[in-house]
Amino acid sequence: MQLQLASIFFTFSxxxxxxxxxRTLLHGGAKYRATGRGFVVEHIKFAEIYRLFARSHFVKGLEIVILLxxxxxxxxxxxxxxxxxxxxSSWFLAISWLYAPFIFNPSGFEWQKTVEDFGDWTNWLxxxxxxGVKGEESxxxxxxxxxxxxxxxxxxxxxxxxxLRFLFFQYGVVYRLHAADSSTSLRVYGVSWVVLIAIVLLFKIFTFSQKTSVNFQMFLRLFQGTVFVLLLAALALLIVLTALSFGDIFASLLALIPTGWAILSIAITWKPVVKRLWLWKSIRTIARFYDAAMGMVVFFPIAILSWFPFVSTFQNRLLFNQAFSRGLEISQILSGKPADA
Structure with a gap:
């Protein structure tokens, strides 16, 4: 059973x-939830897998990865x-939650299917x-x-x-940055929040798109380009003139990404209040960005493995080992063709 990755399937289920x-303990509404015990020979698209498991597995899996x-x-x-x-064991748990659906998805590492899945996912996103638009479409x-x-x-x-647990990521990391210079002052933590606010403002600047005149669009693109150049110059100056390092920038991402998710989760929880503050559209834009980034993180290793044909062959052999041993034509089953075609 271990050769058929039963432990990965069990961990995921x-x-x-x-x-x-x-969720039932927090919000009530108990009902039957399928755990995927059926035998599947049809390829399931990446977008559908993402819709099914983004909140239940992918978010938690990436949280564990960041912690590790x-x-x-x-x-x-x-x-x-x-x-x-x-x-x-923690890495095994995280990888199982992130990639078990693709390991057990027929033709999950076939290059043509991967390309089609990516296009379908981006269109959905x-x-x-x-x-009248369904969740499967938008x-x-x-x-x-x-x-x-x-x-x-x-x-x-x-x-x-x-x-609120996500805020501990930021609190724990910012004091270990070289730029903090071993300081334990609350000012360091306060500066990290200023940086987060600045990142949000920059995100709004670069994602702002108003359907107006051509002249305004040209001015907007020029302004965005100028801000981008100034941002790169500011980062270069900070690295040269202060103790900030490239490692600090990477660590800051590890700290601020969970903080952003915490703010996003709280805003979604109190949706009526956020709508009254006229911030819901911005929250939705940031949420789309997070889902896009999370989907890319999950999808990238799949795309890399799909470059190698032997991975898809090995997967089919693993999933349909008994069928192979009985001489069945798995390729015809996966393609949906009749045996005498």
């Missing part, structure tokens, strides 16, 4: 049960072998929702549907409390 059990990276950089000071032994509709379970005041408070 257990994550499904855990997610919906926790921070632990590797700042927490563990022994040998590499010791780190591997200490964190192997960028397609705007509206009246990211915006799916995103709204993913929030439908947040109904009770108790559930919203508990969801907010759980989202």
């Amino acid at each position: 257990l994550g499904t049960r855990t997610h919906y059990f926790g 990276l921070i632990y590797m950089v700042y927490g563990y000071e022994d040998s590499t072998v010791g780190y591997i032994l200490m964190s192997f 960028l397609y705007k929702g509206g009246v 990211w915006e509709t799916w995103w709204d549907e993913e929030q439908s379970h947040m109904q009770t005041l108790r559930g919203k408070f508990l969801e907010t409390l759980l989202s």
Whole structure:
């Protein structure tokens, strides 16, 4: 059974049960949730897999990965072998939650399917929702549907409390930056929030798009280009004139990305309040960016592996080992062709 990756499948299905059990405890609304025990021979598109498991597995898997990276950089000071032994089970959990659906997805590493899946996913991600548009067709509709379970005041408070855990990433990392110079002052933590606000403002500048005159569009592009050049110049000056390093920039991303997700999660939880503040459109734009980034992180290794034909062959052999041993034509089954075609 281990040769057929039964432990990966079990770990993933257990994550499904855990997610919906926790959601039921927080918000109520218990109902049957399929855990995917059926035998599948049809390729499932990346967009559909993302819709099914983004919140239940991918978010949690990436959270574990970020924690493990921070632990590797700042927490563990022994040998590499010791780190591997200490964190192997956690890496196994994270990888299982991130990639089990693709490992058990027929033709999941076939290059042509991968290209088609990427196009389908980007179309779904960028397609705007509206009246009568289903979640399978538009990211915006799916995103709204993913929030439908947040109904009770108790559930919203508990969801907010759980989202605050992401702030500990930022608090723990900023004091380990070279630019902090071993300072433990709250000013360092305050500066990190200023940087986060600046990043949000820059994001708004670069994503701002107004359908107006051609002259305004030219001015907007010129302004965005100028801001981009000034940003690069400012980063270069900070690296040269201060203790800021490239490692600090990477570490800051590890710290601020979870903080942004915490703010996003809290804003989604208190949607009516955010709408009254006229911030909902900005929250939705940032949420789309997070989903796009998370999807790319998950998709990139799949695309790399799809370059090598032997990976797809090995996957088919792994999934349909018994069928191969009985002489069945798996290629015809996967393509949907009759045996005498």
